Amino acid sequence: MLLCPAMAHAETTATEADLRQIGRSGGGLRRMADRFGDRALLGLTALASLAAVALIALVIDRVVAGSMPSISKFGLGFLWHTTWNPSLSSGVRDSNVFGAGVLVYGTLVTSAIALLIAVPLGIAIGVYLSMLSSGRLAAVIGPLVELLASVPSVIIGLWGIVVLAPFLHSTIEPALHSALGWTAIFGEPGTTGLGIFNAGVVLSIMVLPIIAAITRDLFLNVPRELKEGALALGATRWEMIRTVVLHSTRSGIIAATILGLARALGEAIAVTQTIGAGTAIKASLFANGDTLGSRIAEQFIGAVSKLQVSSLFYCALILLVMELMANIGAQLIAGRYARLQGAVR
Amino acid sequence: MPGVQADKKQPPAAPSRPAPSVHVRGLRAFYGRAERVKGIDLDLPANEVTAIIGPSGCGKSTMIRCINRLHEEIAGARSEGRVLLDSVNIYDPAVDVIAVRRAIGMVFQRPNPFPAMSIFDNVAAGPRLSGVRRERLRQRVQDALESAGLWHEVHDRLSQPALALSGGQQQRLCIARALAVEPEVILMDEPCSALDPTATLRIEELLDDLKSRVTIAIVTHNMQQAARVADRTAFLLDGELIEVGPTQEIFTTPRDRRTEDYVTGKFG
Numbered sequence: 228m229l230l231c232p233a234m235a236h237a238e239t240t241a242t243e244a245d246l247r248q249i250g251r252s253g254g255g256l257r258r259m260a261d262r263f264g265d266r267a268l269l270g271l272t273a274l275a276s277l278a279a280v281a282l283i284a285l286v287i288d289r290v291v292a293g294s295m296p297s298i299s300k301f302g303l304g305f306l307w308h309t310t311w312n313p314s315l316s317s318g319v320r321d322s323n324v325f326g327a328g329v330l331v332y333g334t335l336v337t338s339a340i341a342l343l344i345a346v347p348l349g350i351a352i353g354v355y356l357s358m359l360s361s362g363r364l365a366a367v368i369g370p371l372v373e374l375l376a377s378v379p380s381v382i383i384g385l386w387g388i389v390v391l392a393p394f395l396h397s398t399i400e401p402a403l404h405s406a407l408g409w410t411a412i413f414g415e416p417g418t419t420g421l422g423i424f425n426a427g428v429v430l431s432i433m434v435l436p437i438i439a440a441i442t443r444d445l446f447l448n449v450p451r452e453l454k455e456g457a458l459a460l461g462a463t464r465w466e467m468i469r470t471v472v473l474h475s476t477r478s479g480i481i482a483a484t485i486l487g488l489a490r491a492l493g494e495a496i497a498v499t500q501t502i503g504a505g506t507a508i509k510a511s512l513f514a515n516g517d518t519l520g521s522r523i524a525e526q527f528i529g530a531v532s533k534l535q536v537s538s539l540f541y542c543a544l545i546l547l548v549m550e551l552m553a554n555i556g557a558q559l560i561a562g563r564y565a566r567l568q569g570a571v572r
Numbered sequence: 573m574p575g576v577q578a579d580k581k582q583p584p585a586a587p588s589r590p591a592p593s594v595h596v597r598g599l600r601a602f603y604g605r606a607e608r609v610k611g612i613d614l615d616l617p618a619n620e621v622t623a624i625i626g627p628s629g630c631g632k633s634t635m636i637r638c639i640n641r642l643h644e645e646i647a648g649a650r651s652e653g654r655v656l657l658d659s660v661n662i663y664d665p666a667v668d669v670i671a672v673r674r675a676i677g678m679v680f681q682r683p684n685p686f687p688a689m690s691i692f693d694n695v696a697a698g699p700r701l702s703g704v705r706r707e708r709l710r711q712r713v714q715d716a717l718e719s720a721g722l723w724h725e726v727h728d729r730l731s732q733p734a735l736a737l738s739g740g741q742q743q744r745l746c747i748a749r750a751l752a753v754e755p756e757v758i759l760m761d762e763p764c765s766a767l768d769p770t771a772t773l774r775i776e777e778l779l780d781d782l783k784s785r786v787t788i789a790i791v792t793h794n795m796q797q798a799a800r801v802a803d804r805t806a807f808l809l810d811g812e813l814i815e816v817g818p819t820q821e822i823f824t825t826p827r828d829r830r831t832e833d834y835v836t837g838k839f840g
């Protein structure tokens with residue numbers, strides 16, 4: 228008989244018991260453990276963050292130190308001088324002389340081609356996925372586009388050699404040459420389909436998922452009342468997208484573009500595979516060339532002199548500075564964008 | 573259909589011109605399978621203000637969003653029945669939805685000026701879409717801002733961002749933006765619910781001037797507001813029209829018990 232009321236209140240008594248527990252020694256222990264856990268959590272996470280910062284510092288330090296001999300020998304002229312001659316035999320003119328002009332040019336031009344292709348395409352995909360496709364279709368295509376970002380670059384490079392190169396060589400390059408050949412940048416097609424143009428297209432495949440994913444999220448986040456505000460004025464879907472969606476996400480799109488640029492600037496292996504290791508600046512995009520990242524990947528292991536190693540470090544330094552500037556630019560613009568969005572809400 | 577020739581210039585001091593009337597017939601609206609407007613017949617008489625009242629969630633927004641065909645923009649939403657602008661059924665397959673929305677403007681519950689656009693560009697957005705340019709555009713923007721009672725406050729800072737305006741000014745900017753398209757009907761969905769009493773009063777005063785030019789429907793949860801601004805009032809409950817009549821009658825001698833309970837504050 229005595230048990231019955233207790234059973235009826237089993238739930239409450241249990242929690243009361245728990246509450247009492249907390250005041251007792253067991254609870255005290257747990258509280259201490261919790262407190263220790265919190266400290267440990269704080270310490271560990273702070274340490275991890277510090278480690279990341281330290282790593283960046285170490286990398287920069289190493290790269291700067293490594294490039295010092297080359298910097299003191301070639302100075303800033305390294306940026307535009309186009310001789311890159313690792314030969315040590317004293318008979319050869321300009322032996323052991325290095326300049327990154329060809330590489331800087333190749334890096335900028337391949338990245339520009341990549342952006343010219345990937346930005347409009349990526350925005351189109353973003354528009355489609357966020358506003359035009361049915362929800363179910365977007366749920367299938369969206370993840371697939373993002374999957375593209377996880378294809379290893381060496382595989383995309385292989386595809387560039389095996390599929391893209393013959394196609395460019397036999398179809399695209401002759402077509403561009405015959406239509407726009409007078410502009411000099413679309414010169415005679417090369418012999419292989421490898422070259423600056425091919426590398427740019429390959430890079431655009433890597434940039435595309437970045438632009439598509441970011442812009443899709445940007446467009447999804449434009450408040451519905453703004454889109455409806457435009458539709459209520461009699462805007463067509465495209466006019467709504469143009470006047471409201473693209474307009475109010477401008478800085479976000481620019482930030483996404485810069486992130487894509489950062490990806491394109493730094494890619495090495497797929498470029499090495501497809502750019503054809505050229506040694507001079509040519510007007511035609513179909514000519515061979517090389518980029519900073521690609522040259523480092525090609526030559527570091529087999530470098531024959533200290534100065535060559537140092538010059539490769541110098542290339543790395545230039546690349547690092549470019550990347551840092553791109554990243555800081557993207558963050559500044561994204562910050563401005565966040566403030567704008569905040570003002571809307 | 574009337575009013576589609578968007579460039580007809582309206583002299584600012586024009587005497588009242590007849591606007592069209594709106595006739596809602598057998599309107600049903602759905603979100604997926606859920607029927608939220610359950611067969612409504614309602615008239616918005618020309619050049620009058622019709623208030624639409626009713627408890628939250630009864631389908632007021634859904635119903636007026638069917639009048640400019642904005643309802644169908646929501647994924648999975650659809651409607652049945654007819655909405656006549658004078659005698660043209662705006663749901664007729666031959667009717668262009670863009671023309672419908674130019675003829676029937678809308679002001680939303682929360683001011684929604686386009687961010688990253690100036691005051692001028694906000695008002696100019698609509699006319700620009702229909703190809704109005706340069707001096708005519710400038711004039712159109714000025715007329716619209718004057719009609720919305722905002723010109724004197726902003727004429728010297730038209731290029732400033734719209735978001736720099738106060739909430740009440742932003743809402744009048746949105747009214748100007750709607751007027752700049754020169755619509756014949758304006759739908760307002762609780763346009764003052766985010767505004768303070770002074771800003772609310774300014775907009776209520778506007779309605780009196782505007783109705784000489786356009787037919788107006790205003791959704792409101794504020795009974796005093798309905799009493800102040802509306803010629804006629806419609807009471808909705810649970811997706812159905814319970815009662816509609818001259819505002820005076822709805823508030824003093826309603827025919828339906830539920831209307832009486834609502835306007836006397838017994839529920840809502």
Ligand SMILES: Nc1ncnc2c1ncn2[C@@H]1O[C@H](COP(=O)(O)OP(=O)(O)O)[C@@H](O)[C@H]1O
Nearest residue numbers: 603608626627628629630631632633634635646
């Ligand atoms: N986008 C939507 N999807 C599904 N249901 C909705 C949506 N918008 C409104 N509803 C539902 O439709 C009903 C009417 O809503 P609404 O027209 O907004 O009411 P009111 O404007 O009178 O407050 C409510 O039950 C609401 O939950």
Ligand SMILES: [Mg+2]
Nearest residue numbers: 632633634761
């Ligand atoms: Mg509502």
